[in-house]
Amino acid sequence: MSFTLTSTPTKESVIYLSPSKRQRTHAPPTNPNRSKYTKNQLNSWVQRADAVASCSIRDIYNLEASEANRKDPDYYWLGAVPCRNVKVVGMVVGVQEYEKRTLYTVDDGTGVIDCVARHTLVRSPPKPETEAAKYKRVDPVAPLLGPPKPIADVGKLVQVIGTVGHSFERQVIVSKIRLCLSTNDELLHARAVRELHRTSYSSALEFIIPPQQHNPDPQTPIKKRPNSKSMLSSPPSSVTSSPVKDPFQTSPSKSIPKKPTKPAPTKLRHPSRLHTGDLTAITFCIYVKYYMDCISDEDSPSSSTQPDITPRPSSRYQHQIDETPRRIPRLDYGLGYPDNPSFASEPPPSQARPEQRRGFTLSYLRRVSELSLLASRIIDAVSKRRIRAELKEMKANGLPLPRKMPSSKLSPEIKHARMKELFCFAIKQLSKEGSIIIWDGPIRRCPDASVEGVSRLWKANTSASTTAGNSTLFSTTLGASLLAEGDDDDEGALSDPQPGENAYVSLTPEFMANHVEEAIKSVVERKEAKGNPYAGAAKDEVLKELKGDDRWRRLGSWMVDDALKNLKEDERAYTSKDGHWHLTA
Known part of the structure; x- marks a missing residue:
């Protein structure tokens, strides 16, 4: 009896398969029970001016959309807080100017995002009507002014408040942008964001809409003397007191009215x-x-009528006898500080x-x-x-x-x-x-x-x-x-x-203001000399008083109007309801 052993050789082969395509990760479904408010109530809340969430750029990319299938939802979820308007602080690493917008690329250390500042198309103001303008060709449409200059250059720290948008990727549609006054603003903002994550954004408690803040009617601010008691009794403000607040909200008592600056005259072509x-x-x-x-x-x-013939010591001799130490002049970092303080007031x-x-x-x-x-x-x-x-x-x-x-x-x-x-x-x-x-x-x-x-x-x-x-x-x-x-x-x-x-x-409003002021005084003094009650001076009376002098015989009423406006802007005169003008001093 014999046994026959048969063996079949087998060859192991390895088939290299191409890696499977990575599936896109979808955002997790929104939890409808994360807030007791309806969708309309939350949408109304995020549209409020004080609903601004301080966050980092990384938080903007990690925002959870309220509707997963929409690129531009009504609002987003920053942890447990709904938001649409955000506030970031970072360094400008790129500026691109376009005709209708300026693109600021901001980096805060956690990410980089584009902030789009749209321009408002403003037409040039109409020129004043003059006799010579009647014979000049008038354009039917006033020309548009050029785009504004960028607020910040590359390397500057900025604070941006805007709405989260989407164009290929998330970006911020700028509502307000300003330069940071100190380099510590970025550190303070990062500290406040960490505190908000700990207390509000990552909180397990249900979100509650803060009550509406009713600001009083705007009134003319009144400057008050500083009082030590009032300064000590004022409660300190905290950046972590509320998850969302208006960072540009100022107290009416602290706002100081500023005198409007006069626009520079339009330059003519050479x-x-x-x-x-x-x-x-x-x-x-x-x-x-x-x-x-x-x-x-x-x-x-x-310009000088006579040369200065008074003998003066030479600059070399004056430098030797004047050894008094002087203050080092202020360094000019391109901000255009005047070397002489009196130059700015000239x-x-x-x-x-x-x-x-x-x-x-x-x-x-x-x-x-x-x-x-x-x-x-x-x-x-x-x-x-x-x-x-x-x-x-x-x-x-x-x-x-x-x-x-x-x-x-x-x-x-x-x-x-x-x-x-x-x-x-x-x-x-x-x-x-x-x-x-x-x-x-x-x-x-x-x-x-x-x-x-x-x-x-x-x-x-x-x-x-x-x-x-x-x-x-x-x-x-x-x-x-x-x-x-x-x-x-x-x-x-x-x-x-x-x-x-x-x-x-040449007659300018600034030059005519002094003469119009003297004319108002003359009209008022003449009325008082006749025993009439004080009633100020009307514009026609001022013009008639000026035309009493032969050199003002061709003076136009529009020139008196401009001079009166100049006196009002300088707070040297004011007008009453009956149209009469009164001097403040």
Whole structure:
């Protein structure tokens, strides 16, 4: 008996399978029993202004949506607290400017999130109605102002309050954003968030909607003297007293009214950048008035009437005898602190006192390079228009056109004579409108060279073709060089200033305020002298009082209105219900 052993060889093989795709983790279903309030009640709560949850950026990404299938639900759950508006504090690590929004990328150490600050489209304010504006082309729609500058740069700490949104990923739609006053604000915010997680967000207790805070009607704040008893009896505030509160809520008694700042005047284009269609006599009147409004005495190289001949010690000797230690000046971190405290309180030229003003003569204005350049361009443009109109008339009448086009270039003598006529026309037109008056005070001496330091008067050149070195402002040297190239600014063509030449000053609301104040006093004193009861002075009475002087005979009522508004803003006068004006002092 024999046994046969048979064996079948087997080979083990390994099949490498591709890893299975990771399933997307869905948010856990919302627990309907986490709050006793209905969905509408919770939705009303998160829409309130005081429903702001202080949290970290990591908490924003971990928020649980009230409806799991919606990317933009009505509200979210931050642990046990429903919220929609959040408050974060972090460092700006990126700023992107767009036409309708600014994107701030904020990092607080727990995460990075985009904060979208939408812009409000604001149109430029309407210009005041003047006699010269009637002849200028009016746009049907006011131009839109440019987007505002970013509130914070990269590296700054900011406090952001906004609504949680979703665009590819979660982001914050900014409601309020401000710079942090101290670097400790981020640490204090992180400490407050940890405390809120311990006491409110991770609490097992049921959420209770806080009662509505009824703020009293806004009233004019009254400054109170500090009292030691009231200061000691005031309860200390705590950042952990409530899970959600309005961080920008201030007490009415602590708010201090601020005087509204006056907007800066709109800058005009440099005369070399004006379009050909704008080169008219009315435009020249506007530029002369603008120059007289904005130029100051410090810009003139000869603003002082007499040189200072008093002997002074040299700076070297003065440094040796003055060894008194001085305080180290404040470091300027790009914030623009003034070196001299008196510089910040120096009034602008339009608000200077009457004794500080200096009149403009025709000889002085003709030696301003920008005005001379504009007058030269206007004369050339008018000459071209005249030739073009003559050719058009010849063509309409069927007359043969000349083979060679006539030249529009004028001889230097004729051009200088017409430029002088243009300056005289501007002075007469502005005087007729009541925009300038004859000045019997100190006048400006004619400069020996072009007036320097007036480049700040003109609008910046923001065109893309401008190089980096010339992207700020046109200087007066540019205007002078353009005139020199055309041989139009020949000093010999300008006549010498006459000793008895008339001078003029521009009428501004700040300048007229002092004269209107004196007119109100005169009207009130005249009424009291006649035995009439005190009733203030009406606007028509003030205008009539001013026009009693021959130099104010062309003064317009709108100028008196602007001066009265200036007195009211400076708290030097107020108006009663009957429209009469009264002085405060």
